[in-house]
Each structure stands twice: as C-alpha cells, then as structure tokens.
Amino acid sequence: MSLLLSEEDVREVLGADAVIEAVEEGFRAYGEGRVNMPPKSYLLLDDGDFRAMYGEIKGFLGHDVCGLKWVNVHPNNPSIGLPTVMAKILLNDPVTGVELADMDGSFITDMRTGAAGAVAVKYLAREDASNIAFMGAGRQATTQLECIRRVRNILRVRVYDLDESRAEEFAHHASELGVADSMACGLEEALEDADILVSLTPSRKPVVSADLIPDGLHINAFGADAQGKQELDPAILRRARIYIDDWEQASHSGEINVPLGEDYISKSDISGSLGGLVTGSVEGRVANDDVTLFDSTGLIVQDLVTAYTAYRLCKMRGLGVGKQFLSRVPGGMLEDVYKRF
Ligand SMILES: NC(=O)c1ccc[n+]([C@@H]2O[C@H](COP(=O)([O-])OP(=O)(O)OC[C@H]3O[C@@H](n4cnc5c(N)ncnc54)[C@H](O)[C@@H]3O)[C@@H](O)[C@H]2O)c1
Missing domain, CATH: 3.40.50.720 (NAD(P)-binding Rossmann-like Domain)
Structure with missing residues (x-):
C-alpha cells in the first residue's frame, strides 16, 4: 500500500547526517545529468505564494524515483502563529506512476534546505x-x-x-x-x-x-x-x-x-x-x-532524495499508515510495485 507519513513519522527517522549525505548525492546526480527537473512554477497570491515542484532522479539508492512537492511561502504567517512554509510531498514510481507515499514535506523542506547549506559550506567555505x-x-x-x-x-x-x-x-x-x-x-x-x-x-x-x-x-x-x-x-x-x-x-x-x-x-x-x-x-x-x-532557490531533487530516504526508513520500521487509494486495482498488482522499493 501507499504510505501516509506524518511529520512525526518523518522526524523520527531523519537525522542531519543522513539528510546531508542524501542531498549531496542529489547534487551529484544533478551534476551528472541524472535529474529530470522542470523549473518550479509559482501560484502568486495576495499574501504569499504556492510552488509546484516536480521531477525525477535516476539511480538514487539503486532506484529511480519521481515526485511532486506542493509548498507555500506566506511571510506574514508567524504573526498569527503559523509557519511561513508548509509542504506536502507525493513520491511515485516513474515506471508505472503508482504512488509510493503521501507525506508531510514541511520538516523535509527544513532539513533538505539545511543540508544544502552544509553541502555548500563543505565545498566552498574555508x-x-x-x-x-x-x-x-x-x-x-x-x-x-x-x-x-x-x-x-x-x-x-x-x-x-x-x-x-x-x-x-x-x-x-x-x-x-x-x-x-x-x-x-x-x-x-x-x-x-x-x-x-x-x-x-x-x-x-x-x-x-x-x-x-x-x-x-x-x-x-x-x-x-x-x-x-x-x-x-x-x-x-x-x-x-x-x-x-x-x-x-x-x-x-x-x-x-x-x-x-x-x-x-x-x-x-x-x-x-x-x-x-x-x-x-x-x-x-x-x-x-x-x-x-x-x-540557493531549492531544487526538487533535494526533496526527492530526502523524502525517499525517509520513506525507506519508515517502511523498514513499520511507521506510517497504509493507504489503499486505488480500489479498482487488485491489491496484489500494486504490492508488486511496492516490493520493488
Ligand atoms: N532556498 C531555499 O531552498 C529556501 C527554502 C526554504 C525557505 N526559503 C526562504 O528563506 C526565507 C526564510 O524562510 P523561513 O522559513 O526561515 O522564514 P521565517 O518567517 O521563519 O523567518 C524569516 C526571519 O527573517 C526575519 N526578517 C525579515 N526581514 C528581515 C530583514 N530585512 N532583516 C533581518 N531579518 C529579517 C524575520 O523577522 C524572521 O525571523 C524565506 O524567504 C523563504 O522563502 C528558501
């Protein structure tokens, strides 16, 4: 089944070292031309904006993965006690399009942004x-x-x-x-x-x-x-x-x-x-x-590698809630896809 993963699930499995390693691999894949990534598109609103970010990475932890992040930036939110940035991520199998996970993307955004900062410092700071x-x-x-x-x-x-x-x-x-x-x-x-x-x-x-x-x-x-x-x-x-x-x-x-x-x-x-x-x-x-x-503007590949790392760890630890989102498709066929990841 596709996994519904909350912020709590994702926080439980993602540590800074693992995310830095994953994000560095994401930038390596970008540098080697293994990332298929249209530029993000913006929905401009009166009080902020939404961004749709989507792409595919080939050969990350031995797999090809694609996905979408839907994320807002509302700078005045802190004054009413809400975060400026909130996000959701969908992870999919690029071969069949089957959804692997529907997950919180807010903590992933924070972590992948911090990790990109660390990778830049690693290569550029004295x-x-x-x-x-x-x-x-x-x-x-x-x-x-x-x-x-x-x-x-x-x-x-x-x-x-x-x-x-x-x-x-x-x-x-x-x-x-x-x-x-x-x-x-x-x-x-x-x-x-x-x-x-x-x-x-x-x-x-x-x-x-x-x-x-x-x-x-x-x-x-x-x-x-x-x-x-x-x-x-x-x-x-x-x-x-x-x-x-x-x-x-x-x-x-x-x-x-x-x-x-x-x-x-x-x-x-x-x-x-x-x-x-x-x-x-x-x-x-x-x-x-x-x-x-x-x-840095933030690339979907940073989100994909971080989200996929979290997905794998959550799956291993039995975290998250299974979601049977395609009732018309026999469960066994979907399970064949999930087994590959
Ligand atoms: N490049 C990326 O990958 C990436 C990822 C996430 C967020 N962002 C951007 O980073 C920025 C910060 O995001 P956040 O989630 O930390 O926001 P936030 O609202 O939590 O924090 C922004 C802080 O900046 C302060 N600030 C605003 N204007 C200032 C000024 N002129 N001088 C000094 N301080 C000022 C505010 O008081 C606030 O504390 C936003 O512009 C966001 O869009 C970039």
Missing part, C-alpha cells in the same frame, strides 16, 4: 571557518545551523533579525546546542570577522551592504527564492565567486535574479553549480581571501 553569522533567525536558520555544524567546527554564532526576540531565542538555541559563544546583535557586529554568512530573510531589497563583507567570507544566500526577492547589495555579487543550484530557477528567483534583470551582472559572472562542485567539474574557492556565494 576549512578553518568557525565563526558564523545569521541574518534572519526563522525556521530555516535552525536546520542550517544543525547541518553546517556537521561539516565545520562552529565555535561562534552571531545572529541578526529585525525581530530581536527571535534573534535572542536563536542565540539561546545555539548555545544549548553547544556553541557557547552565541549572541544576538546588529548586522555590522554579526559580520565582523565572520567566516560564513547565512542569509535567510524574505527581503525584497538589499539588507547587507558590500562594505560589511570581510575577506574570505562564504555566503549561503537562501532567502531569495522568488522573483523580486533580494537580500544582498549587488556589489557583493560582483566581488564574489557565485555558485547556483540551477540556472533556470536561480536566474528567475534566486539572489541573482534582480541584478541579472538590471544587467548589473551577467551569466558569465556565475562560476558554476553546486552539482558541478560535487562532481568536481567546477572549480571552487581558489584563495583564502576569496568571497564565495551559494545562491
């Missing part, structure tokens, strides 16, 4: 990077910190958020995780001697000015993931070695979308993709004082 600055202390910041700590020895956390109470809360959370030197502060102070900046706000105008960027910084630019969104002074993009997740998506909705639209930068200013870094076909940081930037 080996000795230990000071991290956060701009935006919302939901995604938590998994970024959790995952980045797996690939670099983080000793200092500085956090800036328009909402000071959120920044304080996040700094407290970081110290609870074991980063003793954690503090909420202004943006300028946060960036002083920073090795890594994680930007995670829904801003539509630059917040970080170029003069605040120290030599050698790696930037995870994750907040801009829809047309018109922008967090960084475009002069930072001129100075940085820029890596993207996917040209179609990043040029439409990533940090580069506004400066590209204004002809301030061009496609030739992009050094390559994270998939290319993982497969070794693209050169990464060259010098210690290089500023590097990963512009």
Whole structure:
C-alpha cells in the first residue's frame, strides 16, 4: 500500500547526517545529468505564494524515483502563529506512476534546505571557518545551523533579525546546542570577522551592504527564492565567486535574479553549480581571501532524495499508515510495485 507519513513519522527517522549525505548525492546526480527537473512554477497570491515542484532522479539508492512537492511561502504567517512554509510531498514510481507515499514535506523542506547549506559550506567555505553569522533567525536558520555544524567546527554564532526576540531565542538555541559563544546583535557586529554568512530573510531589497563583507567570507544566500526577492547589495555579487543550484530557477528567483534583470551582472559572472562542485567539474574557492556565494532557490531533487530516504526508513520500521487509494486495482498488482522499493 501507499504510505501516509506524518511529520512525526518523518522526524523520527531523519537525522542531519543522513539528510546531508542524501542531498549531496542529489547534487551529484544533478551534476551528472541524472535529474529530470522542470523549473518550479509559482501560484502568486495576495499574501504569499504556492510552488509546484516536480521531477525525477535516476539511480538514487539503486532506484529511480519521481515526485511532486506542493509548498507555500506566506511571510506574514508567524504573526498569527503559523509557519511561513508548509509542504506536502507525493513520491511515485516513474515506471508505472503508482504512488509510493503521501507525506508531510514541511520538516523535509527544513532539513533538505539545511543540508544544502552544509553541502555548500563543505565545498566552498574555508576549512578553518568557525565563526558564523545569521541574518534572519526563522525556521530555516535552525536546520542550517544543525547541518553546517556537521561539516565545520562552529565555535561562534552571531545572529541578526529585525525581530530581536527571535534573534535572542536563536542565540539561546545555539548555545544549548553547544556553541557557547552565541549572541544576538546588529548586522555590522554579526559580520565582523565572520567566516560564513547565512542569509535567510524574505527581503525584497538589499539588507547587507558590500562594505560589511570581510575577506574570505562564504555566503549561503537562501532567502531569495522568488522573483523580486533580494537580500544582498549587488556589489557583493560582483566581488564574489557565485555558485547556483540551477540556472533556470536561480536566474528567475534566486539572489541573482534582480541584478541579472538590471544587467548589473551577467551569466558569465556565475562560476558554476553546486552539482558541478560535487562532481568536481567546477572549480571552487581558489584563495583564502576569496568571497564565495551559494545562491540557493531549492531544487526538487533535494526533496526527492530526502523524502525517499525517509520513506525507506519508515517502511523498514513499520511507521506510517497504509493507504489503499486505488480500489479498482487488485491489491496484489500494486504490492508488486511496492516490493520493488
Ligand atoms: N532556498 C531555499 O531552498 C529556501 C527554502 C526554504 C525557505 N526559503 C526562504 O528563506 C526565507 C526564510 O524562510 P523561513 O522559513 O526561515 O522564514 P521565517 O518567517 O521563519 O523567518 C524569516 C526571519 O527573517 C526575519 N526578517 C525579515 N526581514 C528581515 C530583514 N530585512 N532583516 C533581518 N531579518 C529579517 C524575520 O523577522 C524572521 O525571523 C524565506 O524567504 C523563504 O522563502 C528558501
């Protein structure tokens, strides 16, 4: 039967190390051309948007898998106690189209986003990077910190958020995780001697000015993931070695979308993709004082590898509720499909 998997089921089986490994494999598959992925499409609403993201990965854990994520972004939700981002994922067998799972995608989105941050840091930040600055202390910041700590020895956390109470809360959370030197502060102070900046706000105008960027910084630019969104002074993009997740998506909705639209930068200013870094076909940081930037818009392949990893683990542990969604098809025929996964 197809499995209905709740957030609780998914949380029980997904740890940061497993997701980072899966997401790195997802980027490798992308770099090797094993991903079939149309750019996400947007439903623009008065108060936010929905995105439909769908695609296929070939040869992940020995299987081909395809699926769909339906996910919203409603920036004002936190003021009424709801998360900004909520998602659902359907996983399917690409050979027959049979549904394997219908699962919560919210925790998967948080984890796969944090894991992409860790993969970017692994390939682009200096080996000795230990000071991290956060701009935006919302939901995604938590998994970024959790995952980045797996690939670099983080000793200092500085956090800036328009909402000071959120920044304080996040700094407290970081110290609870074991980063003793954690503090909420202004943006300028946060960036002083920073090795890594994680930007995670829904801003539509630059917040970080170029003069605040120290030599050698790696930037995870994750907040801009829809047309018109922008967090960084475009002069930072001129100075940085820029890596993207996917040209179609990043040029439409990533940090580069506004400066590209204004002809301030061009496609030739992009050094390559994270998939290319993982497969070794693209050169990464060259010098210690290089500023590097990963512009993430979020790829369905990150969701597919994370969701399929969770599905397999849940199946092994007997978690979830079986769903007989096709009553017209004899159960045995569907079971033959499920057995293959
Ligand atoms: N690239 C990806 O893969 C990916 C994945 C998920 C979410 N996102 C994007 O990341 C952003 C953050 O998502 P979230 O779920 O953490 O949202 P969230 O609402 O939980 O947190 C956003 C935080 O940013 C703060 N903020 C807003 N404007 C600011 C500004 N100008 N300066 C400083 N702080 C500011 C808010 O106070 C809030 O604490 C959103 O834009 C979302 O669309 C990207």
